[in-house]
Amino acid sequence: MRAQYKLVVGFLFFTLISNAQFTPDCRSSIPVCGDAPISGIADGRGDIDDFDPDVIRQTGCLEKGSNSSANIENNTSWYVFRALKDGTIGFDISADTDTAEWDFAVYGPDTDCASISNGTAQPVRCNYEANNTAFTGLGTNPESGQEGFSFVKGSKNTYDELLDIAEGEIYYILINNYNTNFDGDPEPFTLTFTEDVDALDCTFRDEFLGLDVNACEGDPDVVLNAFRSPVGPDVASVRWSVDYDDDGTIDDPNLATGTEYTVTSPNTGRYFVEITTASGAPPTVTDDILINFHAPPNPADIEITVIDYLVDRNKIEVLVNGTSEYEYAINGGEFQDETLFHDVPPGQNTLIVNDKYGCGQSEEIPFLVIGYPKFFTPNGDGVHDGWNVLGIEELVDAKVYIYDRYGKLLKQLGPGVTWNGMFNGKKMPESDYWFRMEYAEPEEGVIVAKTLQNHFTLKR
Template identity: 60%
Template structure:
């Protein structure tokens, strides 16, 4: 039994497929969007730009997605077919396979594929003398798949070992330029020991029920997303179609967007996030439905840097800890003071004074400029030697406090200096004489708002003078 599949040139709406039958489709012109940035990526894995200099790498493409149903060995055959029965094969099919991906992570796999963060685990663009390319063994020549080597003339890559639940994206590309958009057909057939054992379980056929594709994470300003009802098991046997949207993804569909037998496609524009549902009434009086969650994220926006512990917010000894809060519900990572990014928004042992934070959306929707924030604290030492570095000591961020005063003492309790909000700091002298290297103490007095009442507070710590 053969299955005709609607082509999708957009990774975001890759067509879910299964191993229980050959799949017939066609490359029919450029993709819906540039999944690979043509100004940045001219090669992905072994694939290169098309045969015309102006063609980007995504020339005449089809995207598919499949999920491993069992652990085992998977391969596939892609056969270029003649445009008409008995005609000449004009296409030159290449492919790239990406994965494995974990669907539970909710990541934007197509963004990481398109920006080069994920590279193909299998790919081939050798000349297909037999009309076949794929993974495993060429069914015509018996050529055994091997790691890709340029000019090897081996059109097959080595078998793929999969684990149940893994997601893979298959990118099929017609290297020959076809700017007239005429479809050039091919067939896709899955192979391997898992398929030989049970083609109904080798790949998870329930994924085909999600014919609108996997949930989509997109960025504000991205090109339109086109959903197709023609990828459903009903195929062309459609009596009526209804598209709806649940804007809050709360189980309540707020609006009917389109209806009618001709409403085979729905275009979703940025930034209209929501769960989109299609209901198809077939000519056989059956009902088929599917839904897809589309979420648009923008550039991260800082809500606040919440100081968990600093000199005035903790009874501990100098635990400068902060937590970064971001507006929105994207997937973010954080870096402070030019350091490495981390997923945890809590940072421990943050330096006192002015710091910077950078927030990055891991789905590729943007990165903030460095944003300054202040942590009230003090340096553990200073070196008043006239070199312009750590020559003065002061409590950093004191200007953010109410009526602050700082009193400095030696280790025996002798009062040495008082600092206020306008002071440049202590230079390590007493009555004009330099004091020796030693530990010194300070007391910070200030007022704090406690439910509308200013309450006097006091903090005592020590620091070192080093000469």
């Protein structure tokens, strides 16, 4: 939207619960459900850039725009909800001032904040339109009666379509105030769920510390807020504790007190809070959250093992001694989760290890696979013109003997020497040729003589 006119909730009430209903960062999204209106505020983009303004210029219908000062996430608030059962969900976002202009995007299911912020996950519902109503959302505009439909730029449509949800699915809602994109002034709004509101899981609010966080080492602090619990300001005391290894054993049962606790990088762990209420009803509430700080792989911790080299189907296996989850690519190919690579070409290759949480990747790591080409084409074009065992220089006392199909010795090779397909000044015909390689290899401190025999093809 691009104009708002309606005052819905008094400022005194909003001030009372603002701490419980505001977060500008996706990773600390507030769990909500459909049993009551939610008063929120948008006040800046938080401690981290959920969308890098220099990289992510658009996500769904939300866009940075041509103004260099604009940013998708200025003056935003994040919420998250979980489906209790299958159903259909809508919501209304209503303006609580006459100056705010609210836009939104809904992400999910089966996504996380890292996928949202890097642009991998795109909104399933979105609105970024200018209009003259105080409402936007999913479903039907209660002020104008306009039915929602898929976003069309410039349509002045205030509502997107209702959202079908399935049991257990989790969705994130980003609410953004466009009008204060450049001044950072906070403004309030009211979020109200519609349609099958009983399809939303209200026990999700008991997880008031939010969903588990995956961050990168060096990221800004993660601030945990006990005021977001279902008891709100009914707090007599708060106690924080931590299990750093997440192994079921509390490492520090008296980590801190106070309604907020700040987790700094790289203090990975499962953090617990116990709130004693002032009213005694209920006497206590608890929650926990796992915060993982990930790091790019250290090259010294990456081990490449060549399995069964000098055979027809070379394999390598990658082992990383790191603190995160990784994916792997060789020779500029696609990344894969599997650490085993099949059919690795002989000769020099490269490996890249990428942190799956967006915390960086290694430089290209060269590695050598000792093996032989299955064919060569000595036609003078500079490609596959010569043949030898690739990586032979890494072997001990290696010699290669090439024979024709009748067992006639045609050439003896060593490191730095290739066969050009000639014998006694004549071009040898297209055919399969055989080779025998003799070399030595250390085994348990003893040099053992070995022999390899196989064949390759000369093509012209």
